[in-house]
Amino acid sequence: MKHLTAKTKELVLNSTLEEKISYLRKQKWIPYPQADKIMAKLEDLKNYPTVDRMPNLLIVGETNNGKTALINKFYKKNNPYIREGEYDIVVAPVIVVQAPAEPDEKSFYNKILEMLNAPVIKSENPDFKLRRIISLFKKLEIKLIIIDEIHHVLAGSPLKQRVFLNVLKYLSNELKISIICVGIRDAFNVIQSDSQLANRFETMILERWKNNQSFLQLLINYEALLPLENPSYLTENSIASKILAMSDGLIGEINTILIKAGELALKSGLNKIDHKILDNIDYVSPEDRKKILRRNIL
Incomplete structure (x- = not known):
């Protein structure tokens, strides 16, 4: 579990599923x-x-x-x-x-x-x-x-x-x-x-996030805090691009996506975030939310 911080690794080894989910949902500050x-x-x-x-x-x-x-x-x-x-x-x-x-x-x-x-x-x-x-x-x-x-x-x-x-x-x-x-x-x-x-x-x-080195470093830092036993390789090009597209480049949305994906990864037993996990979380992008709202108004 070299992808995790020492504190997160200890949590993964010694905590229940409920404790991991509770930790996952807590607000985190990730410098950028x-x-x-x-x-x-x-x-x-x-x-x-x-x-x-x-x-x-x-x-x-x-x-x-x-x-x-x-x-x-x-x-x-x-x-x-x-x-x-x-x-x-x-x-x-x-x-x-x-x-x-x-x-x-x-x-x-x-x-x-x-x-x-x-x-x-x-x-x-x-x-x-x-x-x-x-x-x-x-x-x-x-x-x-x-x-x-x-x-x-x-x-x-x-x-x-x-x-x-x-x-x-x-x-x-x-x-x-x-x-x-x-x-x-x-x-x-x-x-x-x-x-x-x-x-x-x-x-x-x-500014909104772009697919650059700063964004990839953010994903590395965030993954180190996710209580998932297996590495997700969030910086892999297709995964990083998918998260960026889903979030519309907004850090609050990135946070929501990774919390939801982390929960599903824990509950499914997969213990990592991949394309399938991202496809199955209960999440609608900001742009899609606007489209839904416009359709309902019209």
Whole structure:
């Protein structure tokens, strides 16, 4: 079982079928070049010295292509901690908040307060909420605020969009922190709609996967974590091409395919993923799902 990590090999040798399936379904982080580059950029921004015009970042990628997994991984590396001293101080270098379904500043402030475990007072004036947020950010020494699903801003009227974007500018200016916005390609339009913000945001894109060396390395790394006794040789050209075609090049779909295939391989006793296993999993590709939806609508 040279194809497995030591931990996965031990699991294969000593676990029941149910335990293997449970392990298979657990979320895994598998490094890859695009993600490593963005993670390094986030770390750089977290450690950026305080200047009048802080640099910001826009992370763009299609749905189910690893954006949220990436920022959650970064957040876990930068969880709040206690700085010990004469007085123990809680430090939270990074916070992650999801943009509200509509660009409403009060809802946005409430989400931030919830993430900071601070009281949310429904009747409180937005200006007072903002003052509390600024005070908490300074007290907790927050360096980065990551706003996921920033494309939600487009759901509001032009006026609401402008108000929300002004809030982002104010937070960045007042607190001297970097803001990270994350979303689908529409997120680019959100930032570009404000010339001042557009000049402050660098854009990094999570592209769809292609059949190249990075993709093959991803499959090697993933196979090492699959609790399958026999090697699947996922990098063999026909297998790799099949997985890529089924997934439409989206890493979330690749993950789903390999979990479903791994389960079927375990339950069938084959203990490896081959063409037959891939042909028999309960899976519909994103493109086929769109076709089914269009047919049903029509």
